[in-house]
Amino acid sequence: MARRQGKPPRSAFDRRSTAEEVTAGIDLTGKTALVTGCNSGLGLETMRVLAMRGAHVIGAARTQDKAAEACASVKGKTTPVACELSDFDNVVACTDDVKALDTPIDMLICNAGIMALPRLEQRYGLELQFVTNHLGHFILVNRLLPTVLDTPAGRIVMLSSSAHAQAPKGGIQFDNLSGEDGYSAWSAYGQSKLSNALFALDLSERLADTPVTANSLHPGVIQTNLGRNMEGVFSMALGVLLLPMMRTIPQGAATQCYVATSPALEGVSGYYFSNCNPETPSKYARDTALARKLTQVSEELVGKYLG
């Protein structure tokens, strides 16, 4: 793991801490955050709390209307932008819109995601969770990197998941990114969430000589709209099984708000967090060679959108 500073300090926060609690006393006036998936669940709460602490939040959602409605629902300074992550031209247009705002981005929070599509769906001939959760964000981050480097200490925050450990053997199936040689809903979700963690890890290495940090995290298990693609009985059974672990949306948004804002994490890069504390992810998520290979393959897949 890229460890620019020693191990990050353990915080006093835990699974019950809320996004408001972990940001209490932090003044984000003059700072700008971009949050993808700002219209639902953890993204909406993250936008609300960062704006409440004084940040200008650029709220990205799949359509301009969804982004505008979400931004209008929170107090503080927000700017809506459209960003459909599974449409790469749309991601490029989003980054052009953001650059036109001429605002350096202090916190780039890649929060949007889809989970466990029951049947194989593809875009650009590739499995849709890999496209949406990883490649869309890969284009977004790479295109916006100059605006993050334009701040004194930019932070890139990738929403991964403990489900990254359900990625297939070998971590990323580079020879089956289409999903056509075998598809499992959870393993594909796991692969996409492992990709989020590996992307943060590789960014932390690539940006080691800059003040920009990149970390990934598991937010906990939270009842949001994320289960929308799961089929009825399975969804209900899983809900019952996970009930004892469930936390509220304000608690679920805590770790990403902590990683994006805590003064204690200045310069901390290349880590995976859970419950507002560093945690050791799977061996694949710590594999810097795998992270480099994912970046290289992603560049080959979407190079023409990177600009």
Ligand SMILES: NC(=O)c1ccc[n+]([C@@H]2O[C@H](COP(=O)([O-])OP(=O)(O)OC[C@H]3O[C@@H](n4cnc5c(N)ncnc54)[C@H](OP(=O)(O)O)[C@@H]3O)[C@@H](O)[C@H]2O)c1
């Ligand atoms: N909830 C959990 O228990 C849990 C656990 C581990 C990790 N996570 C991660 O946490 C993140 C936030 O999830 P959540 O629980 O808040 O789920 P959510 O309520 O379903 O929110 C997901 C957000 O992503 C957006 N999104 C989906 N597909 C998109 C696309 N193609 N382009 C742009 N935006 C898209 C959704 O927009 P629409 O509303 O328009 O579809 C929504 O705003 C995800 O990355 C997820 O993997 C969640």
